[in-house]
Structures are given as C-alpha cells and as structure tokens.
Amino acid sequence: MSQVSVHEASVLRKPLPEALVEQLRSHFGDRFSTAQAVREHHGRDESPFPEMLPDAVVFATSTDDVVRVVKACDAFEVPLIPYGAGSSLEGHTLALHGGISLDVSGMNRILSLNTEDLTVTVEPGMTRKQLNEQLRDTGLFFPIDPGADASLGGMASTRASGTNAVRYGTMRENVLSLEVVTAQGKVVRTARRARKSSAGYDLTRIFVGSEGTLGVITQVTVRLYPQPExxxxxxxxxxxxxxxxxxxxxxxxxxxxxxxxxxxxxxxxxxxxxxxxxxxxxxxxxxxxxxxxxxxxxxxxxxxxxxxxxxxxxxxxxxxxxxxxxxxxxxxxxxxFAGLQLKPGCRASTTDVCVPISRLADCLDQTTALLESAPFPTTIVGHVGDGNFHVLMLLDPDDAAQWEASETINERIVSIALDADGTCTGEHGIGLHKLGFMREEHGHDALELMWALKRAYDPKNILNPGKVLPPDLP
CATH class of the missing domain: 3.30.70.2190 (Alpha-Beta Plaits)
Structure with a gap:
C-alpha cells in the first residue's frame, strides 16, 4: 500500500459515535482511554508507515471484556484492532480507519499447564519470555522465539517463527487450539487438545496467520518440549x-x-x-x-x-x-536494534522472504548484489535453516528519495523470492506493507476465496480492516 493510499484512508476516518464512547467508558472506567499519549502508543510501530492513531483504546483483562468490546463495535460498525505487545514490523496494529485498539497485554496468565501432555493454555497477552520463565521449573520450554518479546496471541495471529524453527517448526505447527471471539461476539473454541484430529474443517489453521482480521484470539494452546539434555x-x-x-x-x-x-x-x-x-x-x-x-x-x-x-x-x-x-x-x-545504531536517527524499513532451501544461495547472491548499490546502510540476517532471511534498510526519515529507493529494493527482493517459488514473507506477515504482493503470490482466484472467508467471518469488515487482503477484491 502506498503512502498516498494510507493518507486517503486516514482522511475517510469517521469519529467514534458518542453513544459507543459513553457505553465503553461507563463499563471500563479508566481502562477506556482517549488520551493522546495512549493513542500514540497504540498508533505507531516499527513499520515504515506514519503513525495512525486509534480513536480510543480499551484495556481488556478477560474474554468477557473482549466480547463486550467486539459486540459494541459490531453494533456501531466501528473498526477494532487487536493489540498485544506492539512488536510487529509491517503495520499490523496501525489504525488505518481509526476505531478502537483492543489491548490484551493485561491478559497474560497461564490458564492450564498439562506437563504430561506437553501442552499449555495461555491468555493472548502472555509473552514468550514470560511463559518460559514460568515453565523454568517444569523441565519444559516453548521454542518459538521471534526477535522481539512478542505476545503469544500476536505470534499466532502472524504465524510467527524464529531461530528455532528449523528444528521445532513455526506457530503453525505448534498451536493446537485457540479460543476466538468472532466479529459478532461469539466465543468459539477451534479444537481440543488432542495432538491430531480429522473432525471437520481446521479452524485453528484458519485463524493462525489471519492477523486479527477474522477474530480476536483470547486463549492459545501450544505444544511444549522437554529441555534438551x-x-x-x-x-x-x-x-x-x-x-x-x-x-x-x-x-x-x-x-x-x-x-x-x-x-x-x-x-x-x-x-x-x-x-x-x-x-x-x-x-x-x-x-x-x-x-x-x-x-x-x-x-x-x-x-x-x-x-x-x-x-x-x-x-x-x-x-x-x-x-x-x-x-x-x-x-x-x-x-x-543493533542495526539501528549504525545510523543514529534513522527509520528502518524491513523485509523478509522465504524460499525453498535449494534456491537460497542464488536468492541471497542476487539480494547481496542488489544491496551493493543501495543509497543507505543495510544488513542481512536470516533463519537460513528454513530458507528465511531478512533485510534491514536504514533510512533518513526526511529523505523521500531514500524511502522510494527502499520500496524499489523491497519489491525486487520479493520478486526474486517469488521467482524462486518462495513467499513474500516467511514470518513478518502481510499487515499493510506486503499487501501489494498478495495477488502475484496467490493469484486472483485464491484471493477471491480468502475474501469469501473474510466476508463470512466478518461481514461488516470491522476486524483490523485494510490488512492482509488487497482492497481491490471486495
């Protein structure tokens, strides 16, 4: 999505209905905020986009809180953006159309730990470091480790992975079940705790990677592993x-x-x-x-x-x-964060792609050659055991030419990956920044199926609107 279309979307924002504000304020008290500082905190991230503030923020502490907010937003047709640790890199939590930012970071408890089955169920605001700290005395650990101390709800939403993925897989392989609040405020459990099932559609996998556009995750059940000898x-x-x-x-x-x-x-x-x-x-x-x-x-x-x-x-x-x-x-x-220190005062633009392991060397050779002519510092890191690598571009925030050059480089890196039968993102997700590549990667017919899911799950398009799916396929 271009900076121009982001601006156009912000111009079309509608103010929150006073009745909705009064309803949420009367119930949540000081857990409902329209303070500028709170809105700014929830309206910016590490993506290359300008800040996009929600109109208000609600701090949820229970599934009942989430249900109440979702039902209110559904009734008034107001956008709702789930918010965990705010560590995403592609604009996932930005309030493109305004609305309510639903902060679930306070929902951070372990709900059940089943050491014999090697599973744990947590609330979505639990971070990976918090979880492993609480598992320390059990001899078990949770291996998925994106660079940031992300929340497990956010990790499930973006289908995250990390340095351990080559051995233990990604969130796709490690989420067994979810509790999700639908766009109509219904609470759905996607699966039981059994390690496998052939019963019906795989709702868990539909929500994993949906980036908050199909429902709000309120519980996550994941696999655990024994600490290695x-x-x-x-x-x-x-x-x-x-x-x-x-x-x-x-x-x-x-x-x-x-x-x-x-x-x-x-x-x-x-x-x-x-x-x-x-x-x-x-x-x-x-x-x-x-x-x-x-x-x-x-x-x-x-x-x-x-x-x-x-x-x-x-x-x-x-x-x-x-x-x-x-x-x-x-x-x-x-x-x-180390990369940011190479150019103090810079703003970072990041991209990640993933390719079949046999094509990795060729793709990285082409990417390295491409970056040699970049008009700004860059770094490459990668979870190369599964074909995934990241490029960090350090830009002067006041230099429009650098922004344009970085987007050209980003597009070229993604093209290199797609030509190798890879994907435009291995773990960052789509958010806003990768929207333009969805058609090339998936094709028109596959995107129509995705939009059919979106319309079925969220007919009023209130859940994190403008993310994941290109808006030109309604």
Whole structure:
C-alpha cells in the first residue's frame, strides 16, 4: 500500500459515535482511554508507515471484556484492532480507519499447564519470555522465539517463527487450539487438545496467520518440549555469504538435526559487535546450536564442522557455558536494534522472504548484489535453516528519495523470492506493507476465496480492516 493510499484512508476516518464512547467508558472506567499519549502508543510501530492513531483504546483483562468490546463495535460498525505487545514490523496494529485498539497485554496468565501432555493454555497477552520463565521449573520450554518479546496471541495471529524453527517448526505447527471471539461476539473454541484430529474443517489453521482480521484470539494452546539434555552453540566465519549458505544447504539436505542455524552478513556482525559488546570477526558468519544427548550433540557438531570446512568455513568457536550461549543469542535477537545504531536517527524499513532451501544461495547472491548499490546502510540476517532471511534498510526519515529507493529494493527482493517459488514473507506477515504482493503470490482466484472467508467471518469488515487482503477484491 502506498503512502498516498494510507493518507486517503486516514482522511475517510469517521469519529467514534458518542453513544459507543459513553457505553465503553461507563463499563471500563479508566481502562477506556482517549488520551493522546495512549493513542500514540497504540498508533505507531516499527513499520515504515506514519503513525495512525486509534480513536480510543480499551484495556481488556478477560474474554468477557473482549466480547463486550467486539459486540459494541459490531453494533456501531466501528473498526477494532487487536493489540498485544506492539512488536510487529509491517503495520499490523496501525489504525488505518481509526476505531478502537483492543489491548490484551493485561491478559497474560497461564490458564492450564498439562506437563504430561506437553501442552499449555495461555491468555493472548502472555509473552514468550514470560511463559518460559514460568515453565523454568517444569523441565519444559516453548521454542518459538521471534526477535522481539512478542505476545503469544500476536505470534499466532502472524504465524510467527524464529531461530528455532528449523528444528521445532513455526506457530503453525505448534498451536493446537485457540479460543476466538468472532466479529459478532461469539466465543468459539477451534479444537481440543488432542495432538491430531480429522473432525471437520481446521479452524485453528484458519485463524493462525489471519492477523486479527477474522477474530480476536483470547486463549492459545501450544505444544511444549522437554529441555534438551545437552546444548552446544558455535560460531563459524566464512569469506562470503554464498559460502555460508552453501554450508547450510548441505547440512539440511544431509538431515543433520540442528536446532538453530542463523546467518549474519558482515554489516550485521559489525552492528552486533557495537551494540552487544562482542568481538566477533566482521565477516559473514553462521551461528549454530545443537540440542540432544551429549553423544548426539557431539556427533551433530562434528558433522557440521566438516561440512563447514568444505565450504571455506573456519573452525568453530564454541560457546558451551549457558551464559556464553545466552550472550550470543541475545545479541542475535537484538540484531534489529543493533542495526539501528549504525545510523543514529534513522527509520528502518524491513523485509523478509522465504524460499525453498535449494534456491537460497542464488536468492541471497542476487539480494547481496542488489544491496551493493543501495543509497543507505543495510544488513542481512536470516533463519537460513528454513530458507528465511531478512533485510534491514536504514533510512533518513526526511529523505523521500531514500524511502522510494527502499520500496524499489523491497519489491525486487520479493520478486526474486517469488521467482524462486518462495513467499513474500516467511514470518513478518502481510499487515499493510506486503499487501501489494498478495495477488502475484496467490493469484486472483485464491484471493477471491480468502475474501469469501473474510466476508463470512466478518461481514461488516470491522476486524483490523485494510490488512492482509488487497482492497481491490471486495
């Protein structure tokens, strides 16, 4: 979506009906706010779009709260935007048409923990770090780890993944069931806790990745995993990104069960050194982690090190102590914020794509060549074990030419991925920023099916309107 169409949408915003304001204020008291600072907090994110403020914010603490707000918005046909941690990168939570921002960050309890079944049910505002902290004494953990400390409701909504996805999968594979409030205020449970089912349509998978456009998630049931007996991490440097990616491709094709394998180009390594006070050699690198038994981890590491040497990699630098591993992975998770420090005062535009693993080296070669002519600093990081990589572009917020150049580069990177039978986003989601690529990736007929779902689930188009689906296919 262009900046012009965003502006046009904001001009068409309608003020909230006074009756709705009075109804919500009388029930929620100080949990209903029209304060400018509160609206600003919920009307901006890390996307390249200008701020788009909701008209009001409601802080929910229960499913009943969510039902009440949804029913009120349905009655007055007012847009409703679910809001968790606000860590999305593509404009998912921006109030394009105004309306109510429904903040569920206060819904952050564990509702049931079933250690024997390796499942837990949480409220949508629970963040991944909060969950794992509360699981610490159980011997279990939740492995999905996007860079930000995102909420599980938001992670389900965007079908998030992270560094562990190559071993443990994404939210798509790890969400067993959801409780969802529909656009009419009905509470629906999408599935039971059984590990598999053949009973009817897979409603869980329909809501996972729907970005708040089909319903408001109020409970999430996810898989848990035993803490591995042994964990070992290592850094391996390479002369080029191509060498590093070739190592990853061979590792995956040989079936080595690495838990994590992350790529950083030289610029990303430099940024992490500065931000996280590391002293890594500033060349492309792979950051590995191995999970399993002591013997299994040793065997995996030996195999991968031999593969790395075949692709001009240096010997592994090991991080066996928990505090050393934590320091490395914290630096990797902070790579976005580290990148911002390369150009103080900048605004970031990000893109992520995902391609079949066999096409990854070629796509990254083309992307690297494309970025060499960029008129601004860039970094590349990637969950390359599953073919997913990210480009961070650091722009002067007052330079329109840089914004235009970044969008041209973004379009070209997505085209490279689609030409390789990949996708325009591997984990960030569509939001506003990737709307323009949906037709090319899915085709007209598939988008018509998606719009049919949207109309069936949300006939008044009140749930996060303007996101995911291009508006030219009503």
């Amino acid at each position: 042994a964990i070992s991490a290592a850094v391996c440097q390479f002369p080029t990104v191509h060498d590093a990616v070739a190592c990853v491709i061979q590792t995956i094709q040989l079936g080595v069960p690495v838990a994590r394998v992350e790529l950083m180009d030289a610029a990303a390594v430099k940024a992490c050194n500065l931000y996280s006070k590391l002293d890594l050699r500033e060349t492309p690198l792979l950051l590995f982690e191995f999970h399993g038994t002591e013997a299994g981890v040793k065997e995996q590491a030996q195999t991968v090190q031999e593969i790395a040497r075949d692709h001009n990699g240096l010997d592994f630098e090991w991080a066996d102590r928990p505090e050393d591993r934590t320091r490395l992975w914290t630096a990797r998770h902070n790579a976005y």
